[in-house]
Amino acid sequence: MNPAAARPSSRPFPYRVVRRARETADVATFELSPVGDALPPFRPGQFAMVYAFGVGEIPVSVSGLDDGEPTLVHTVRAVGAVSRALYGLRVGDTVGVRGPYGVGWDLASAAGLDVLVVAGGIGLAPLRPLILDGLAQPGRYGRLTVLIGARTPSDLLYRAQTRAWGAEAHIDVTVDHPEPDWRGDVGVVTRLLSRGTWSPSRVCAFVCGPEPMIHAVAGELVRAGTPPHRVQVSLERNMRCGEGFCGHCQLGSVLLCRDGPVTDWGRAEPLLAVKEL
Amino acid sequence: MTTSSSVPGAVISASEGLAALVDVLAEDRTVIGPTCRDGAIVLAEISTADELPHGCGVELEAGRYRLVSRPDAMIFAHSAGPQSWKTYLHPQRERLWTVDRDARGRLAFQAEDVAPPAYAFLGVRPCDLRAIAVQDRVLGGGPHTATAYRRRRERAFVVAVECTDPGATCFCTSMGSGPGVGREDGDAAAYDLALTEVLDDEGHRFWVRAGSPAGERVLGRLPHRPGDAPSRVAAREAVAAAAQHMERAMPPVDLHALMAGSLDAARWDDVAARCLTCGNCTMVCPTCFCTTTEDVTDLTGDHAERWQRWDSCFDLDFSHLHGGPVRASARSRYRQWLTHKLGTWHDQFGESGCVGCGRCIVWCPVGIDITEEAAALHAESADRQAAAEETP
């Protein structure tokens, strides 16, 4: 054992909800502020284990980071017992938070290249801090393109903010099921790839969404000439501890909580190709 | 070392010497050793050497375990029982933290902070010694360290006993983890004391080596005599004979590569037709470490606890994502267990997760044999390769 190099397993730290914004009918964004000591700083793409009192704990990516501030922003979709409890939180409520866990997005590897962000559904949440980082350092990267897919226009996250990004980045949005007043695109997000003005061989892509969507997007990019190591994807598996002890998040050779959730397509593709791995 | 003789180690008698060892260890430790109970060799707290399984042996086969009386008085001539030392170092259920909510809704988390007992493990077989080292890597070798495990582990005193009578399901030789403990001068971290039981015309005794300063201190307090050449030779021969008697073996191939190349093997369907996905193999495996968590609340509703308990990759809920399990079929769950144990464990932790103890073979209700499955996968892979070479 080499305990000197390792961080001890941790209990949750109490964080208070200081802001809550309802994004859609089943998605809400929370800003959390530490009640006492703060956790170490998070990086875009990393996740926290968030505990709802008496209900349980789930992994949630950071969807916003305030540089130099200890606040954490998380966007939660109510799909299970814990996420429903988190969705129902109100300002002033307290949750438990552990982290930071996992390997985040490697935006630095995109220096000098075009940046392509492809998000499906709630997959935009872990990508938002990356987009904000990219927008904050315009000289470092080439063109920034953000492609967003959602189920319906009402399911789009961060609507006002994504419109504002349009001033400095190319933003394209598509939905599966349009509503009567929807004037934007209809269809899967992969259809938007053909509209880009970025160059496949000089782009670094960051992709998050349902696994078949990740597969389709990464597959098209690689076929168009993007090297697999320049396509970063964020994957999801069952997680209990976040610290590499519980074994639940295995995807073949990868322990997603420790080696992921962000991994490059060169590594992910052969693993995702095996059914039920 | 406490002896100045040219033969390393010392010799203690199987009566006074062993009794004194238990007494000395029990002074400030909880001594755990093999006992005879419920028709099996069961690890339990002992206070005297009399509680050890004198004259007990076992008959093992795939899906079969029988306790038998030995014709001799050997104490440690039985192979691995249903439990392993993870029962103590990585217990089946443990509380991780508690949280209390006050009237204003504030939460106060309290990490579990009970000093663990100082254990002395008496009778750790070489395969299990390796298993402890494997769990050390998993629970303390990454970016995080399991605090409670580390505290129990650091305080534990390990008395290894080399294997002289392997069971029919044992295959430690082919995994390089037994039947001996390794180098005679001891591997600093592996054990505090290593014993080899010898019963011959010269008497019933143990050849003892200290592997740590703590081990030397304990040995120094036991009635012992310097290691003599006949005892040492008898001990070495008994261990060498055990290696010869090993009836099972893993196929002598790169198992890591075999597993990586076998994800689509037809054999998984064959084994899935037999496997009950009961998870017994994961419970008895000395390296299987997976856990899940349970959150409990008391009746006031203001006190909650997080408990960790063993989990099994054979459980449907193990891979649950919102919507359903990732590994829904028995095929995929058996494949996960075997390819992790023999294959991806190398990628994740730099070594094999199998130590060759044979417990998964014995305690499988339908007698699935990990060595047979690995051999079948190897045969299938070899066939595939041969077929590929034939077709230009």
Added chain:
Amino acid sequence: MDTGMGPRTVAGRLEALPDEQYDRLMGLAREVSFPAGARLFEEHRAANQFWIIKTGSVALDLHVPGCRAAVIETLGPGDLVGWSWLFPPRQWHMGAEARSTVRAREFDAEAVRRLCGRDPALGYPLVLAVAEVIGHRLECARTRLLDLYGPYGSEPPR
């Protein structure tokens, strides 16, 4: 040119044809434009043309009595609008409407079919390009059937 995924659109495919074939095909096309809201075609009518979009957006829709036209998919620059002209009964499955000002190349379907019949060396790659479009759209439609962004992925709520 190495920009975007252009080569994977039908326009990109056709640009990859040998110059002589490309020129002959383009000889059958004319530049057209539609104002926003213009109908390119209606369901069940004869499919006599097809278009390759240069700029703007076209929505494919299906009329359901009592409802507003349901938009199935939108098409953009480089995309093929219409493939029903290639197979019997050569009738449109859907309607198409310009969502913005659309500039496109319009092809006379009958002339293209005749050209393909006369010159299989041109007809084969053209039919392949259209088949690839159809295959891709089928793939996309199937993916959408899964309702992956739905509350429980492809699973019913438990």
